[in-house]
Amino acid sequence: MTRADIKERVDKIIEENKVAVFSKSYCPYCMKAKKLLQNNYSDVQTTVLELDTENDGAQIQDYLQEKSGQRTVPNIFIGQKHIGGSSDLADLENEGKLKALMA
Numbered sequence: 235m236t237r238a239d240i241k242e243r244v245d246k247i248i249e250e251n252k253v254a255v256f257s258k259s260y261c262p263y264c265m266k267a268k269k270l271l272q273n274n275y276s277d278v279q280t281t282v283l284e285l286d287t288e289n290d291g292a293q294i295q296d297y298l299q300e301k302s303g304q305r306t307v308p309n310i311f312i313g314q315k316h317i318g319g320s321s322d323l324a325d326l327e328n329e330g331k332l333k334a335l336m337a
C-alpha cells in the first residue's frame with residue numbers, strides 16, 4: 235500500500251466511526267482502554283484496528299505518528315478528535331468529561 239492509500243484508509247476509519255482505536259492485540263494499555271469502552275460505552279459506534287494483525291500495521295503506525303504526534307498504542311480518536319492513549323481516556327472518564335464527548 236502506498237502512503238496515500240494508508241492515509242485514506244486511516245482517515246476513513248476516523249471519519250466513519252464515533253470512536254476509533256488503533257491498538258495492538260497483546261498490549262495491556264490497549265486492553266484497558268478497550269475494556270473501559272466496552273464496559274461503559276458499548277452503545278457507541280466503535281472500531282478497533284489491531285495493528286499487529288495487519289499487513290500494513292507498521293505503516294499505519296507511522297502515519298498515526300505523523301497525524302497525531304503519538305506513536306504509542308492505543309491511539310484513540312473520538313468524534314474525529316485525537317484523544318491520546320489509555321491514560322488520557324481514563325483521565326477523561328474520571329473527570330466526568332468522556333460522556334459528553336461520546337454524545
Ligand SMILES: N[C@@H](CCC(=O)N[C@@H](CS)C(=O)NCC(=O)O)C(=O)O
Binds near residue numbers: 261307319320322
Ligand atoms: N501512556 C500510554 C502507554 C502506551 C504504551 O506504552 N503502549 C505500548 C504498547 S503496550 C507501545 O505503544 N509501545 C510501542 C509500540 O508498540 O510500537 C497509554 O496510556 O496509552
